[in-house]
Amino acid sequence: MTDRTKTAALSRRDMFRTVAGGALGAAALPRVAHGAHHESGPDNDLAVPENGYAYERVPLKKDVITVSAIQSRVRAVDAARPKRGIRDNLRHMLELIDKAQFYGGKKDLLCFHEFPITGWHPWTREEVQRVALEIPGPETEEIAKKAREHGCYIKFGSYALDADWPGHILSITTIIDDEGKIAARDWKARNIKGVFPGFELFTTTIYNVLDQYIEMYGADAVIPVVRTPIGNLTTSSVQREPELFRAMAIKGAELFLRTATGGFSIDDIKMCSVYNGVYSVIVNNAVSPDNPGFFDDPGSGGSTIFGPRGEVLAEASSKFEQHVTTRINLAEFRARHRIPDVHMALYKPVLDAYRPRYRPGLFADYLPTGLEDAKRYLDGQSAWKRGG
Numbered sequence: 001m002t003d004r005t006k007t008a009a010l011s012r013r014d015m016f017r018t019v020a021g022g023a024l025g026a027a028a029l030p031r032v033a034h035g036a037h038h039e040s041g042p043d044n045d046l047a048v049p050e051n052g053y054a055y056e057r058v059p060l061k062k063d064v065i066t067v068s069a070i071q072s073r074v075r076a077v078d079a080a081r082p083k084r085g086i087r088d089n090l091r092h093m094l095e096l097i098d099k100a101q102f103y104g105g106k107k108d109l110l111c112f113h114e115f116p117i118t119g120w121h122p123w124t125r126e127e128v129q130r131v132a133l134e135i136p137g138p139e140t141e142e143i144a145k146k147a148r149e150h151g152c153y154i155k156f157g158s159y160a161l162d163a164d165w166p167g168h169i170l171s172i173t174t175i176i177d178d179e180g181k182i183a184a185r186d187w188k189a190r191n192i193k194g195v196f197p198g199f200e201l202f203t204t205t206i207y208n209v210l211d212q213y214i215e216m217y218g219a220d221a222v223i224p225v226v227r228t229p230i231g232n233l234t235t236s237s238v239q240r241e242p243e244l245f246r247a248m249a250i251k252g253a254e255l256f257l258r259t260a261t262g263g264f265s266i267d268d269i270k271m272c273s274v275y276n277g278v279y280s281v282i283v284n285n286a287v288s289p290d291n292p293g294f295f296d297d298p299g300s301g302g303s304t305i306f307g308p309r310g311e312v313l314a315e316a317s318s319k320f321e322q323h324v325t326t327r328i329n330l331a332e333f334r335a336r337h338r339i340p341d342v343h344m345a346l347y348k349p350v351l352d353a354y355r356p357r358y359r360p361g362l363f364a365d366y367l368p369t370g371l372e373d374a375k376r377y378l379d380g381q382s383a384w385k386r387g388g
Contacts (some may be wrong), residue, residue: 055252063331076119144180199371249276263299
């Protein structure tokens with residue numbers, strides 16, 4: 001009986017408990033973390049430690065790991081005939097994995113940007129459905145082979161489809177472990193709004209189907225942290241939302257694996273490390289010739305790895321393709337690290353009284369057909385009005 005068949009006899013949440021740590025196909029959905037839970041209260045399913053020095057983790061396979069941010073091109077595929085472009089982009093990605101491992105010693109973790117396989121273009125929903133990957137699928141199988149060959153973890157982002165979410169377009173960050181298994185398949189937490197002239201993003205995020213997401217996957221999956229033998233990893237393509245990263249740090253995240261395509265705020269990445277005492281890896285795209293619709297330099301470069309005090313451990317020397325590499329002594333880090341010491345009683349009344357600009361769950365009611373339709377729809381849903 002297949003894993004998908006078994007789900008008919010299980011609740012969605014129970015299924016995640018059964019497949020945690022399974023093989024590539026079985027781990028295809030967001031995982032629910034276990035371990036240091038609160039004993040009682042509404043958050044008793046959240047892996048938040050009561051002792052900030054004793055956050056949940058697994059033993060390290062080695063004291064020191066080597067991490068690389070691979071700053072690579074972004075090239076949008078032809079949505080009318082996407083197979084060839086996807087094949088070419090995947091081949092290039094696999095070549096870069098080999099190059100990163102060829103010189104300078106073995107790398108334990110390779111990090112790519114948001115869209116190394118599909119690229120990004122102002123597509124409609126219908127077009128993205130032709131472009132988006134299935135995870136797991138043929139592309140992840142090829143990347144898994146490289147992970148096994150080199151004995152390394154590989155992280156990358158992509159548009160993705162999911163049979164459990166028909167009609168939805170997901171922005172997924174995937175981590176494949178050194179055995180070729182999917183260790184993480186993280187949804188984007190939320191999309192930025194109100195910054196693009198004339199359009200908004202229409203990918204489905206956790207925030208805009210929040211109730212259904214929690215019902216299917218559990219509350220702990222909303223803020224994902226995967227505990228691995230190379231550290232507690234968390235991923236995000238979200239920018240400038242320090243509350244999100246604080247929550248990840250409170251749950252014991254040690255390495256923040258962040259992605260961008262077309263620019264980001266370097267101070268945002270740096271201060272995430274400073275405020276939470278963690279490592280941060282930001283991967284942006286390189287100069288990208290022949291990317292349809294864009295100049296060669298669409299906000300490229302700047303890939304950097306920061307230490308827990310915001311110190312630069314490694315940074316890109318140019319905007320061209322390269323790997324940015326550093327060694328991290330995780331054993332030494334863990335000997336002194338604790339989760340953030342937050343004085344929540346000071347802030348919680350304000351946070352509880354805060355009214356967000358957009359309520360969660362908007363894409364449970366309507367799925368925009370494209371970027372301009374997303375703009376029209378979200379403009380009509382804003383709870384904030386100028387002069388109001």
